[in-house]
Amino acid sequence: MRTLAVLNQKGGVGKTTTAVNLGAGLARQGRKVLLLDLDPQAHLTYSLGVMAHELPRTMGAVLMQECRLGDVVRRVAGMDVVPASVALAGTEVDLAGVDNRENRLRMALADVDGYDFVVADCPPNLGLLTLNAMTACDELLVPVQPEFLALQSLGKLMETVAAIQGGWNPDLRVTGILLTRYQRQKKLNRETRQRIQKHFGDTLLTTVIRDNISLAEAPSFGQDIFTYKPGSNGAADYRSLALELLRRGAP
Ligand SMILES: Nc1ncnc2c1ncn2[C@@H]1O[C@H](COP(=O)(O)OP(=O)(O)OP(=O)(O)O)[C@@H](O)[C@H]1O
Numbered sequence: 001m002r003t004l005a006v007l008n009q010k011g012g013v014g015k016t017t018t019a020v021n022l023g024a025g026l027a028r029q030g031r032k033v034l035l036l037d038l039d040p041q042a043h044l045t046y047s048l049g050v051m052a053h054e055l056p057r058t059m060g061a062v063l064m065q066e067c068r069l070g071d072v073v074r075r076v077a078g079m080d081v082v083p084a085s086v087a088l089a090g091t092e093v094d095l096a097g098v099d100n101r102e103n104r105l106r107m108a109l110a111d112v113d114g115y116d117f118v119v120a121d122c123p124p125n126l127g128l129l130t131l132n133a134m135t136a137c138d139e140l141l142v143p144v145q146p147e148f149l150a151l152q153s154l155g156k157l158m159e160t161v162a163a164i165q166g167g168w169n170p171d172l173r174v175t176g177i178l179l180t181r182y183q184r185q186k187k188l189n190r191e192t193r194q195r196i197q198k199h200f201g202d203t204l205l206t207t208v209i210r211d212n213i214s215l216a217e218a219p220s221f222g223q224d225i226f227t228y229k230p231g232s233n234g235a236a237d238y239r240s241l242a243l244e245l246l247r248r249g250a251p
C-alpha cells in the first residue's frame, strides 16, 4: 500500500484538485484508492459532492478515536473517501491536548487493508493535521504553481520534511514536485520551471498540469475531471500524472 500526502503549506496551489483527480486517475488504472480529507475547509469532500455537514461522523471523529476509519468511509467516483467537515478545525485544537497527537492518522490507517493507494489532501499550513499526514504517509507529492515565490515555499517545506525524517517518520520521502496551472506562453512559468528543475532535478515530475478551466469547473458538479470532461487537457494531464507515479514506484 503506497501512502501519499498531497502537501504544500502555501494555499491555493492545487493540492485538492490534485488529490481528487490523481485518486480518480489511479482508480481508472484499476487501483484501489482511499482518499482522505484532512483539511477543515473540506474542499475535497465537497468537490466530490459529499455533503459532510449531513454526516454524523467524519475525519475528526476518526482522529479523536471516537470511531474507526472504516466507519466513516463513503464510496464515491470509484474510490473510498474519508470526508471532512468544518468541525475538523475544532478537532485540531482538541488534538493538541491528547496522547499520540501526531500519530493518530497512522494509528487509524493501521486498521486499513486492501488499498493500493492512500491519498491525503492536506490543509495549507504545517499544523497538527499536516503533521499527522507526514507521520502516517511515506510519500509526499508537492503541487507548486510556477511563480516567483514557489522556490521559497519549497525551501521551507524541505526543511520541515528533513525535521520529520529526523524524528517522527524516517521513511518519509518526497516522491515528486508537481507543477500546476502551468501556462507555457508565460515566460515566468517557463523560467520558474527551469529553476525548480535545476534545484530539485528528478524530483520535479515530468508531468505538468496545465491551466485548464474544466479542472476549476468540475468541483461545482461534484465530479472528478474524468467524469466531468474526459476529453479536456485536465483529464489528459491527471491521467499522465497517475501513470508517471505508477511507473516511478515508491521512492
Ligand atoms: N490546473 C488548473 N487549472 C485551472 N484551475 C485550477 C487548476 N488547479 C486548480 N485550479 C483552481 O485553483 C483553485 C485552487 O485550487 P485547489 O483548491 O486545488 O488548491 P489547494 O492548494 O487545495 O488550496 P488550499 O490551500 O486552499 O487547500 C481552485 O479554484 C481550483 O479549481
Ligand SMILES: [Mg+2]
Pocket: 015, 016, 017, 039, 043, 044, 121, 122, 123
Ligand atoms: Mg485544498
